[in-house]
Amino acid sequence: MTSIVPNFIPPAGIEAAIPIWLKIDWSPEIEHGIYKDWGSYYSGRRRENMAMYYYNKALSMLPEDHVTLYHRSQTKRKNAQTEGALKDCTQAKSILEGLKIQNAPINLEICNALYELNHLEIAKAELHQNTRLFKGNKIKSFEKRLVVVDENIKNCCGEELAQFVKANEKLLIHVNERDLKARSYDQNKPLWKQLKEQGKCDVLSIPDIEDELLSPLEIARRSRAFDVFNQVYMDKSWIDVIFLKKLLRNPTLLLEQCKYTKHFLGALNKKKYDELKKFLKMLHARAPMYFIRYNKFTNKKLMDKFREDYLFRTEYQTSRNMRVVIRNIRNLRAAGNVAKLSRYVEEVMGDYVVLKTNRIMQWKFEFMNEVYNTLALAFAEQCRVPHDRNRHDDKNALLKLLRLPTDKSWEVQNFVFGDRSTHHGLELSDPTHSKSRQLISRLEKRIKFAKYSIEKCYLLHQIGNTHLKSNRFDECCFAARKGIIETRNCNSLIWRFLCILLIIKSNAALQKVERTKESLMRAQKMLRELASPQLSHFVDVCITCNEHVFNLKKQSGSIASRRQSAASIRSSNHTSLSRSSYVRK
Template sequence: MSLSTDTMKPLAGLRPKLEPWEVIKWTDSQLSSMYKDWGIYFDRTQNLAASMQYFTKSLDIYQYDTETLRRRGCIKRKEARAPDALLDSKKAKEILRQYNPKLFDPNVNLEVCDSLYESNRLEDSMRSLHQNLKVFSHSQAQKVLDRLNVITENFHDSLSDATAPAVHRLIDKMTLDKANQPKYEKPECDVLSILENEPELLSPLEKRRRKREFKIYNQNYLHKCWTDASFLKSIRENPNLLIDQFTESSTHLKSLTEERYKVVRTFTKMLHTRCPKYCRQIHKYPNEELHQKYQQENLFRIQYQTRRNMFKILRNIRSLIRAGKLHKLTTFVEEVMGDYVTIKTNRIMPWKFEFINEVYNYLGLARINEYKIPSDMKVLTGRQRLLTLFRLPTDLGISQTKARDSILRELVRRTNETDLKAERFKFLTTRYEYRMRFAKYPIERSYLLHELAQAHLDNNSFDTCCLLARQSIDEALKGRHYIWAVLSALVACKAHAILGKVEKQKEMLTEAFKMAKKLKNIDLCLFIDICLKVNTEEIELKRQLITPEGSLRRRQRRSGSSFENSPSETSVHASNSP
C-alpha cells in the first residue's frame, strides 16, 4: 500500500487558530449571510463596533449587497459619520440602478435623504425628497412627507420673520470679524521653509467668555448631559488618565476620548444646524419685554454680588495686614487680581479702576512697613550692615563656598528629583508675563514688573532684576504711584547690595529717597537715609583701599594675618632662642 507524497508531508509551523464554526468549509454566500445576520444582531444590542465589523466582513465577500450597504450606512450615521454613510447609501443606489433599473428600493432612497440631512445639507435633502415623492407610491409617500415637514420646520426656525433681527445681528458680527482679520501677506523668503504657526493668545476675559459660551451651547442642546460633555473635553489631556509610563493604554485612551468627544461635537453641530441658538432663545422667551426684564434683573444680581465680593476682599486684606501675614497677603492679592478681577468687565464691575488701585495700594503700604531698622542690629561692617537692613543673608561668601563644595551632590539629586525652586520660578515668570500682555493700568503693570524683578532676585538673576525694577519705576511714575516706585527701587538696591555695586547703590537710594519724600513717610525716609549713610561708609572704605596708603595698610594686614596663621613657626623660633 503506497501513500501519496502530499499525505506523507508533515505540517510546517502551527495550525491557524480557528473558531469551532470556522472549521466547516462554508460557501461565500453562506459566510456573507452569516456575517450580515450577526451585524443585524449586534445592531439591535447597540454594539455598533461589532456590528460595523461584521457588516464590513460581509461586504468584503460580496460587495454588491445593497441591503448590507444600507445597514452599514445606518451604523455610520449612529456613529456620527454621516458623510461616510452617504457614500454607502449612494453606492447601494447606484448598484440597483446599474444592475436592475426596474428594481426600486424605497429604503435605500430614504437612507440617501437621511444621510444628506444628517450631513447638514438640508437643501440637498429637501431636493432629494421631492424627487422621491414623484416615484413613491401612496403608502410609501407618508415617510417622505414626514421628513419634508421636519426640514420645513428647520428652515422656519432658521429664517422666519421672528428670527430676522437675530440673523441680521449675526451677519453684521460675522462681517465685522472678517473685516478685522489681518490680510495674509506672502513672506519674502528665498528658501522653501515651513512657516511657524503662532498659537492664538487669548486674554483671561476672552477665555472666560468662550468657556461660558461653550457651557450655554451644551446646555441648550444636551440639557442635563452638558456636564458629561464638559468632563469628556477636560480628560482629553488629563495627566491622571494619560500616564506617560503606560504607553499602550495611554495611546488607546487618548484616541478613545478624542473619538468620543468628536462624536458629541458632531451631534451638537447637527442639532445647531437644525435649530440655531438664537431661535432656541426666541422659543424659550417668546415675550421680548419679559426677556429683557429677566436679563436686567440678572445683571443687577451679578453686579450686587460682585460689589459684595469686593468689600469682602478688602476686609480680608485689612485683616491680613493687621495680623502681619505679608506672605499670605501677597498670595491672596495675586489670586484675587489674577483670577477674579481680570474676568470682570466694566459693566459688571463699574468701580474696577478704583478697586485695583485700592488693592495694590494696600499691598504696597504693607510691604513698605516691612522696611524698618531692626532693634537688635549689631555693629557690623558697611556691607554686612546694608545686607542686614535689607533682610538679606550676610554669609554670602560662605554660602557660595558650600554650594561649590556640594555641587556634585546637587547634580545627582536633581537628576532624580524635581527642582521645586526652579519650577516655581518658571511658573511665576510665565504667569506674570502673560498678565503683562493684557494689563491696562500703570499701577498693575508696575506691580507685575516689581513681582518679576523680585522673582529674578530670588533666582539670583541680579542684572535682569535691576532692569525690570527700572521698568517698574518708569511705569509707576507714569501714574504717579510712588509707593510701587519706591518698592521697585528698593528691590534694585537689594540686587546692588548683593553684587557690591556701591556707586549704583548710591544712585538708586538717592532716587528712592526723593520718591519717599513725596509719600511723607517718616519711617521710610529714615530707613533710606540710614542705608545711604551705610553705603557712603562702604564707598569711603573702598576709596581708602585704593589709595597707596590703603594698599600698604592692606599688605600689612595680610602679612599680619599670615603671621598669626603660622603658630608652628613662632614656636620653633621660641624654642631655638637662648
C-alpha cells in the same frame, strides 16, 4: 456566538480548534452572505465595531453589493460617521443606476445622511426630488421626513433669527469679514507665497504654530458658554459631558505605567467625545440656541426685565465683595502681615477682578487704584531702620536693612556630575523654583491683557520680586527698569520707588558697591517729590552703610596690595642674595 475575527498575535502552545464552518470549502458568494449575516447580527446588538469589521469583509469579496453598502451606511450613521455613510449610500445608488433600478430605502438613506450632516437645504431638495420619482406607499417616508426638515428650517430662519441678527449685527459683520479674508487666500499657491501675502515669515521651512492667547475674561466667557450649551441640549446630563471632557487629559486615567490600556482608553475616550460633539452639533443645527431662548421667553420685554434684574443682583453682590476686599486689605496692612497681604491681593485681582466687566464692576478703576496703592504703601512701610547701635561695625548691615539673607550658601549651586537636574535647570529638583516659574508665567500672561498702567506697575514689580527671591538678579533688574518706565504713564511715585528698591537689592546682593550707590542716589533724588521722612531716613542710612562697605573693601584691598608688595620685595631680596653668592663662588 463565537467571534471569527482572526487573531494576528501568534498564540502560545496548542492553537484553538478551527470552527467547523471554516473547514468547508465555501464559494465566495456563500462566504459573502455569512459575513453579511454576521454584520447584521452584531449591528442589531449595538456592537458596531464588530459589525463594521464583517461588513468590510463582505464588501472585500463582493464590492458591488448595494445591500451591504446600505447596511454599512446605517451602521456608520450610528457611530456618527455621517460622511462615510453618505459615501456608501451614494455608491449603492450609483450601482443601482447602472442597473437602471430605483431603490426607495437607499434614496431615503441619502436624505437621512444629508440631514444629519446639517445640510438642510440639500436634504429638502433631495426629498422633493424623491417624492416626484416614487409613487404610492414609498412616498410616505419621504413626506414624513420632509415635514421634519421644513420645521427645522423654519426654526432656523423664523422670527427668532431676525431678533438674533438685530442684537448681534456688529459681531456677525466682523465674523463675515474674517471669513472673506480667510477665503481670499488661494490654497493652491505655494506655502511661501501664502505666507508672504499674509505678512508672515516665508523663510522657515516649518512654520511656527502660534498659540491662541485668550484673556482671562474671554476664557471665562467660553467656559460659561460651553456649560450653557450643554445644559440646554443635555439637560441634567450636561455634567457628564464636562466629566468626559476632563477625562481626555486626566493623568489618573492615562497612567504612564499602564502601557497597554493607556492608548486604548485614550483613543476610546476621544472617539466617544467626538461622537457626542457631532450629535450635539446636529441638535444645535435643528434647533439653534436663539430659537430655544426665544421660545423660553416669548415676551421680549419680560426677557429683558429678567436679564436686567439678574445683572443688578450680580452688580450689588460684586459691590459688597469689593467692600469686603478693601476691608480685609486694610486689616492685613494694619497687622503688618505683608506676605499674606501680597498673596491675598494676587488671588483677588488675578482670579476675581479680571473676570468682571465695567458693567458689573462700575468702579473698577478706582477699586484697582485703592488696592494696588494700599499694597505699595504696605511694601514701603517695611523700609524701616531698626534700633541697632552696632550697625557701623557690621559689614552685613546693608543686607539686613534691605531684608536680604546674609548667608552666602544660598548663592552657591553645587553641581553633581551625572545629575540631570544640573543640566535641565534647578527648578526640576527644587519645588520652590518651580513655583516661582509658574508664578512668573502667570504674571506675564496677566500683563499682556492689563489695561491700566497701575496694574502693569504692580505686575512688573512682582515679577522682579519673584526673580529676586530666586536669585535671578539680572532678570530682576530688567523687570524693575520696565516698571520704572511704566510708572511714568500713571505718575505713581510709590511704585517707582519700589522698583528702584528692587534694583538696589539686586546690586547689594551681588556686592556691587558702585551700582548700589548710583541706585541709592537715584532713590534719594526721587524722594524729594515723595516727601516721606521715613523713607528718606531709610535711604540715608542705606547710603551710609554702603559707604562703610566701600571703605571696608578699600581697606582690605590696600592691605592685600601691601602684603603682595612685601612678598615681592622679599622674593627680590632673596634672588639678589643668591646671585651675589653665586658670583663669589
